[in-house]
Amino acid sequence: xxxxxxxxxxxxxxxxxxxxxxxxxxxxxxxxxxxxxxxxxxxxxxxxxxxxxxxxxxxxxxxxxxxxxxxxxxxxxxxxxxxxxxxxxxxxxxxxxxxxxxxxxxxxxxxxxxxxxxxxxxxxxxxxxxxxxxxxxxxxxxxxxxxxxxxxxxxxxxxxxxxxxxxxxxxxxxxxxxxxxxxxxxxxxxxxxxxxxxxxxxxxxxxxxxxxxxxxxxxxxxxxxxxxxxxxxxxxxxxxxxxxxxxxxxxxxxxxxxxxxxxxxxxxxxxxxxxxxxxxxxxxxxxxxxxxxxxxxxxxxxxxxxxxxxxxxxxxxxxxxxxxxxxxxxxxxxxxxxxxxxxxxxxxxxxxxxxxxxxxxxxxxxxxxxxxxxxxxxxxxxxxxxxxxxxxxxxxxxxxxxxxxxxxxxxxxxxxxxxxxxxxxxxxxxxxxxxxxxxxxxxxxxxxxxxxxxxxxxxxxxxxxxxxxxxxxxxxxxxxxxxxxxxxxxxxxxxxxxxxxxxxxxxxxxxxxxxxxxxxxxxxxxxxxxxxxxxxxxxxxxxxxxxxxxxxxxxxxxxxxxxxxxxxxxxxxxxxxxxxxxxxxxxxxxxxxxxxxxxxxxxxxxxxxxxxxxxxxxxxxxxxxxxx
Amino acid sequence: xxxxxxxxxxxxxxxxxxxxxxxxxxxxxxxxxxxxxxxxxxxxxxxxxxxxxxxxxxxxxxxxxxxxxxxxxxxxxxxxxxxxxxxxxxxxxxxxxxxxxxxxxxxxxxxxxxxxxxxxxxxxxxxxxxxxxxxxxxxxxxxxxxxxxxxxxxxxxxxxxxxxxxxxxxxxxxxxxxxxxxxxxxxxxxxxxxxxxxxxxxxxxxxxxxxxxxxxxxxxxxxxxxxxxxxxxxxxxxxxxxxxxxxxxxxxxxxxxxxxxxxxxxxxxxxxxxxxxxxxxxxxxxxxxxxxxxxxxxxxxxxxxxxxxxxxxxxxxxxxxxxxxxxxxxxxxxxxxxxxxxx
Numbered sequence: 001x002x003x004x005x006x007x008x009x010x011x012x013x014x015x016x017x018x019x020x021x022x023x024x025x026x027x028x029x030x031x032x033x034x035x036x037x038x039x040x041x042x043x044x045x046x047x048x049x050x051x052x053x054x055x056x057x058x059x060x061x062x063x064x065x066x067x068x069x070x071x072x073x074x075x076x077x078x079x080x081x082x083x084x085x086x087x088x089x090x091x092x093x094x095x096x097x098x099x100x101x102x103x104x105x106x107x108x109x110x111x112x113x114x115x116x117x118x119x120x121x122x123x124x125x126x127x128x129x130x131x132x133x134x135x136x137x138x139x140x141x142x143x144x145x146x147x148x149x150x151x152x153x154x155x156x157x158x159x160x161x162x163x164x165x166x167x168x169x170x171x172x173x174x175x176x177x178x179x180x181x182x183x184x185x186x187x188x189x190x191x192x193x194x195x196x197x198x199x200x201x202x203x204x205x206x207x208x209x210x211x212x213x214x215x216x217x218x219x220x221x222x223x224x225x226x227x228x229x230x231x232x233x234x235x236x237x238x239x240x241x242x243x244x245x246x247x248x249x250x251x252x253x254x255x256x257x258x259x260x261x262x263x264x265x266x267x268x269x270x271x272x273x274x275x276x277x278x279x280x281x282x283x284x285x286x287x288x289x290x291x292x293x294x295x296x297x298x299x300x301x302x303x304x305x306x307x308x309x310x311x312x313x314x315x316x317x318x319x320x321x322x323x324x325x326x327x328x329x330x331x332x333x334x335x336x337x338x339x340x341x342x343x344x345x346x347x348x349x350x351x352x353x354x355x356x357x358x359x360x361x362x363x364x365x366x367x368x369x370x371x372x373x374x375x376x377x378x379x380x381x382x383x384x385x386x387x388x389x390x391x392x393x394x395x396x397x398x399x400x401x402x403x404x405x406x407x408x409x410x411x412x413x414x415x416x417x418x419x420x421x422x423x424x425x426x427x428x429x430x431x432x433x434x435x436x437x438x439x440x441x442x443x444x445x446x447x448x449x450x451x452x453x454x455x456x457x458x459x460x461x462x463x464x465x466x467x468x469x470x471x472x473x474x475x476x477x478x479x480x481x482x483x484x485x486x487x488x489x490x491x492x493x494x495x496x497x498x499x500x501x502x503x504x505x506x507x508x509x510x511x512x513x514x515x516x517x518x519x520x521x522x523x524x525x526x527x528x529x530x531x532x533x534x535x536x537x538x539x540x541x542x543x544x545x546x547x548x549x550x551x552x553x554x555x556x557x558x559x560x561x562x563x564x565x566x567x568x569x570x571x572x573x574x575x576x577x578x579x580x581x582x583x584x585x586x587x588x589x590x591x592x593x594x595x596x597x598x599x600x601x602x603x604x605x606x607x608x609x610x611x612x613x614x615x616x617x618x619x620x621x622x623x624x625x626x627x628x
Numbered sequence: 629x630x631x632x633x634x635x636x637x638x639x640x641x642x643x644x645x646x647x648x649x650x651x652x653x654x655x656x657x658x659x660x661x662x663x664x665x666x667x668x669x670x671x672x673x674x675x676x677x678x679x680x681x682x683x684x685x686x687x688x689x690x691x692x693x694x695x696x697x698x699x700x701x702x703x704x705x706x707x708x709x710x711x712x713x714x715x716x717x718x719x720x721x722x723x724x725x726x727x728x729x730x731x732x733x734x735x736x737x738x739x740x741x742x743x744x745x746x747x748x749x750x751x752x753x754x755x756x757x758x759x760x761x762x763x764x765x766x767x768x769x770x771x772x773x774x775x776x777x778x779x780x781x782x783x784x785x786x787x788x789x790x791x792x793x794x795x796x797x798x799x800x801x802x803x804x805x806x807x808x809x810x811x812x813x814x815x816x817x818x819x820x821x822x823x824x825x826x827x828x829x830x831x832x833x834x835x836x837x838x839x840x841x842x843x844x845x846x847x848x849x850x851x852x853x854x855x856x857x858x859x860x861x862x863x864x865x866x867x868x869x870x871x872x873x874x875x876x877x878x879x880x881x882x883x884x885x886x887x888x889x890x891x892x893x894x895x896x897x898x899x900x901x902x903x904x905x906x907x908x909x910x911x912x913x914x915x916x917x918x919x920x921x922x923x924x925x926x927x928x929x930x931x932x933x934x935x936x937x938x939x940x941x942x943x944x945x946x947x948x949x950x951x952x953x954x955x956x957x958x959x960x961x962x963x964x965x966x967x968x969x970x971x
Contacts (some may be wrong), residue, residue, distance in 0.1 A: 242970060263958065314717045318720070468680060
């Protein structure tokens with residue numbers, strides 16, 4: 001809070017650096033749409049932004065219950081933000097279940113805008129409040145600033161002459177909330193108005209009704225005395241001028257696969273089976289036919305990957321996307337891709353497991369499966385994305401490695417990155433790394449026979465695709481003779497081929513960037529080593545620790561197999577290494593196993609991302625221990 | 629055969645020898661698989677497709693060794709998954725002639741799900757299903773086509789699983805082509821494989837194939853000269869269903885029920901008989917059920933052939949439509965449709 005200024009209406013406008021807002025309501029209340037619209041508006045405004053939707057795994061859990069609460073959280077700021085906020089400053093609670101489910105994550109002193117109709121006797125009972133208790137009246141929210149607003153009633157009044165059915169009118173209540181929040185944060189309505197007109201092109205009256213509800217919310221803020229003391233807020237823009245787009249992690253994966261195919265001059269084929277939270281990758285690519293993308297919704301996860309192997313054999317950039325249970329089903333085929341030595345990208349959007357587990361919640365518990373989840377000796381590269389925008393770069397890199405090193409590559413995302421979004425300054429094609437497929441040229445009949453498993457200095461074989469004259473050859477899942485690729489059960493040959501396949505993967509370390517330190521000194525007391533979606537929370541926590549003068553640094557792994565060549569050296573530059581993970585401690589095993597060091601593990605297996613405070617507390621505690 | 633111009637160029641005359649790989653076939657002596665391989669090697673030069681434009685895909689099992697013995701491109705995949713592999717390849721490369729070698733275990737047991745879905749999608753694949761009613765490679769366990777009562781190492785008291793009827797399963801799955809052939813009748817087998825090759829869509833050829841080691845003589849009733857005439861019927865499009873040693877027996881339809889009639893008796897002539905029509909799915913469905921009725925001869929030939937758009941063609945048409953105003957560039961992809969400018 002830096003300075004205040006007055007509007008003509010004598011309402012204070014306070015400048016703030018960052019605000020985290022949660023829109024929460026019943027899954028039928030339209031909170032995802034409200035949050036998305038709000039995010040679009042702040043993005044266009046030029047503030048930094050990070051969003052995260054949180055919804056139940058059932059399409060329609062019983063209305064009014066805790067299980068049916070759907071939320072959309074976002075943080076917007078005039079400085080870079082890496083998370084949707086550990087806790088929120090403002091919570092919109094459309095009903096009592098939404099309040100109850102989320103109150104623990106609201107800052108003390110935070111603002112609650114409560115839709116009073118959602119706090120009637122029936123809703124309070126459904127949310128599990130004891131009979132007679134109403135948090136809006138019983139003093140239990142005294143530590144917060146509560147604004148009870150009859151959202152439904154005000155929406156109905158605003159739309160009473162709209163000609164809409166009462167059901168349609170009630171559905172506009174989320175627009176009232178949106179308008180009120182726009183007023184509170186001095187944001188313009190025009191962007192959403194344009195979106196609504198575009199969305200309801202054929203039903204202009206629907207657009208107009210939604211806009212009327214939104215304006216009613218905006219003017220309610222302006223006219224009521226309710227917010228007189230609180231005033232309004234302004235978060236100034238931060239982004240440099242340029243062209244931006246807002247992407248979720250899943251969208252970024254889909255764009256990256258298409259971009260990699262264009263850059264490599266290949267056709268893109270995605271063989272896939274719908275699974276939460278990875279499905280949007282298939283959905284996004286199904287809409288990219290104008291780029292020549294071929295998507296195939298297979299009958300199951302196995303057919304998803306096997307069809308991709310077929311397409312890769314035919315010379316396409318082939319990919320499959322899935323989540324934990326699907327990756328489990330794909331493991332046999334992954335072994336085939338390893339022994340065939342063909343390029344394939346597998347995007348695994350991790351969710352809570354085992355089994356069906358927590359389908360809509362993020363977890364990082366498939367690392368072991370990605371690393372080791374195949375029978376036989378079947379190493380393959382594993383890389384991880386660390387932010388929604390980074391899903392683009394990680395997936396693109398997975399495609400590059402797959403094509404240039406003739407191997408399946410697993411790219412790890414998770415349910416948090418998949419659905420979170422942030423602004424992305426539009427990338428230009430020339431900034432993307434070149435991708436060069438190594439197609440074997442046709443062979444004259446007089447030339448020596450083609451050897452499908454002859455390797456180059458990186459132990460990479462060439463890609464001989466059907467249709468190329470003179471290269472007719474047979475390959476398969478049976479062990480092959482070195483170079484000729486003919487079936488071989490020779491004991492020494494099997495050992496040789498096993499070593500060659502492993503060496504090929506190890507040699508990828510020669511061509512990937514060295515590990516860098518994201519933040520902090522190159523030597524010091526503590527290194528926080530992360531991977532994947534914990535980036536934002538670690539980044540924020542380490543920033544704060546450094547501000548406090550602590551000797552701590554942050555390194556974040558893109559490449560988990562093989563590791564960057566200098567990782568050992570980096571780990572040796574700190575007295576202690578701490579590894580936060582959303583699992584029961586998997587990377588810590590791999591680091592211990594590879595480097596024979598004893599890192600400290602910080603784990604969280606609750607289906608929710610780390611809160612930066614949890615990491616900061618651990619940093620502080622560890623450094624205290626180190627000093628004593 | 630394919631849309632690719634390169635396959636229509638004048639090719640050097642190839643023979644069966646040109647399609648033989650340098651690998652020796654490792655099937656047991658007397659195995660019916662040798663016969664199928666032999667006929668395929670004879671057939672491939674007749675197709676006029678260059679060897680580099682042919683891919684043979686397989687799963688796991690004795691039959692799935694097929695690709696190793698042909699001098700085309702070939703992939704030997706994993707158990708049950710030949711069909712999705714072939715489908716992905718065909719979608720990515722519609723210009724190729726894609727063949728699948730599979731067996732009753734590979735296609736109908738572990739790969740059963742892929743089998744039904746591939747058939748309904750109708751990619752242009754030629755599937756050779758070697759049906760020996762037994763698991764050969766794993767040494768003699770019963771398969772999903774083994775007859776009730778068959779005693780094997782895993783059914784010492786006799787099989788109690790009701791077997792699949794491959795023809796009915798194919799037609800029921802929305803398949804566009806079903807034919808049955810026999811390893812012992814090489815010339816006929818080759819003619820059926822040619823029909824499969826010419827059919828645009830998924831062609832399913834069920835080949836009764838004898839396993840001399842674990843299920844010998846499973847198809848003896850259709851093989852030995854004395855039994856063959858009365859136990860088999862070779863169906864031909866627009867021809868009456870006639871069989872028997874002296875072509876003196878026929879099939880007539882009584883409502884939906886097929887009955888065997890004796891043409892030597894005066895009340896029936898060939899004009900009373902069922903005239904085979906490959907395009908009639910209802911008749912094909914009745915024909916498919918002959919295998920469940922021992923009083924009826926076992927049909928061989930093309931049961932059903934329907935012209936329907938292939939999966940890869942339908943997808944290509946959608947892509948063409950999406951690109952009718954030109955292909956989109958990488959720059960447009962990266963910019964997206966909802967980008968905004970911050971000034």
